[in-house]
Amino acid sequence: MAKKQKKGKEIKRKLLHKYRLVILNESTFEEKISFKLSRLNVFVTGTLFIIILIGLTTLLVAFTPLREYIPGYSSTRLKRQATELTYKTDSLVAVLEYTNKYLENVRLVLRGDIENNEINRDSLFEQFKLDPSTIDLKPIREDLALREQVELEDKYNLFERNTGNAGEVLFSPINGSVTQGYDLQKKHYATDISATKDTPVKAVADGTVIFAEWTSDTGYVIIVEHKEDLISVYKHNGSLSKSQGDIIKAGEVIAGVGNTGELTTGPHLHFELWKKGKPLNPQDYIDFN
Template sequence: MKHKQRRLFDRLKKKFQLTIFNESTLESLFSLRVSWLDGILLFLSIFVILFFLSFFLIRYTPVGAFMPPYMDVSVRNRLVEHAYKVDSLTGVVNKQTAYIDVVKGIISGDISTDSLDEEGHQIPIDTLANHHLSLMKATKREESFRKEYEEQEKFNLSTLNGNSNTNVLLFYPPVKGEVVGLFDPRVRQFGVDVKVSDRQAVLSVLAGTVIYAGYDPDFRYVIQVQHAGDYVSVYKYTTELLKKPGDLVKAGEALAMVGKVSGSTEQPHLYFELWQRGIAQNPVELVLF
């Protein structure tokens, strides 16, 4: 066996002379002594060089982008990341489009935020609350609270049982400030405008339960509280909400903050409404500002 291997190795090492002649003159142009082993080594060297050259082109040049099975992992990750970003941006655009449609509806009059119907009758406060809620998507907790509240309303005329005699109710002023806009239902002014300092807490006029707290395109942050005696107080143009629907509050407890809005030259103020059984009341007659 060893003898045969020796003979094979000797044959591979056996030298041959490779000569190139000029056909016309038979002059030797090139001569080279080679063996089968030299040819095999030359072939392997060319193969290795071509392999590494192909690997370099696929791995480090744009040529690899045309060969999906060898796509760079980082490129694939960037493609997935960009796909997620496009999907997220699509969702944002859809939300902004819906918001713009609501604003257009308010401007054109298709969506009314007035407190009077077309015949001039008072719209109940719960209808107004439901309308405000329709301008923004309610959370699951708000939906659960609203359903529970509506079930209770089927059997009760008021949310809180209490004495409806206004003489026994002491209304706290919601803010400290100057009343600059008076109550006048004839021009659909169902509350009063109170000019306030740069930043101030908005207080609940009576003890009660928060029935709505959210953002309105026209009145910024709005919060509504149900009180004893079928009273509902409404606080508009606040800059920060401190309570959420379902929270129980005491008389004089902070509900929100009001103050100057960054980038706005408008004087900070609070628009305060007080309703009883769906009828707007004059806050100046009940609250000492």
């Protein structure tokens, strides 16, 4: 026990024993600076210095651009930029897909073609159809009167039937005699109206010109997009009064009747109506006489 106490006192003495650190002038041996130190003071001072150095280094790396040079440590700014670029890329991809679909619909209109891979929904209910021979299908007088009234109201108002807006009316692009009507069997998705050359062709409704160019088959063509996904097409024009991107009003002159294109047979207007990529019979909505 006495030995342990003696050993402890010896260690304490060594730790607290004072030493003098003197800095002298080499030539004159004049004392410049002197310090009184002990082993304990040197250990405590050195430890504090190391802790402070580690803390300053950590702060320097964490809050300055130097951290970007450490392998595996990514920059917050670069992360934010990468995230923003990812969102922008997704948005551009969506816009590109929408634009491609839109252009494909315009190509279908120009070719006068429709998709043939649609499901015939009527065939799904074929087994539930009744035999017409067993039913009296002769309409009664009230039914005939109602049909005539509905046909008269709907003939000149495409938008009312689809959206309930009673104020929208389709105007006749030109007045003339119909030389060829709408025929799904022959893939003639239009109404041909004969007219003298340079007769003004008018827009059937307010809209935006999405195509106004020359084509070899149908000459000068102008396509107008209206609200509710309605598109009107005017082909074989002799001249165009509007350009792509123009905003037009209903009844505004957009072209002149002509006889252009390889498929024309004389001065006339080849007029088409398309709704959500499906052709419509123009004579169901417009009176060309």
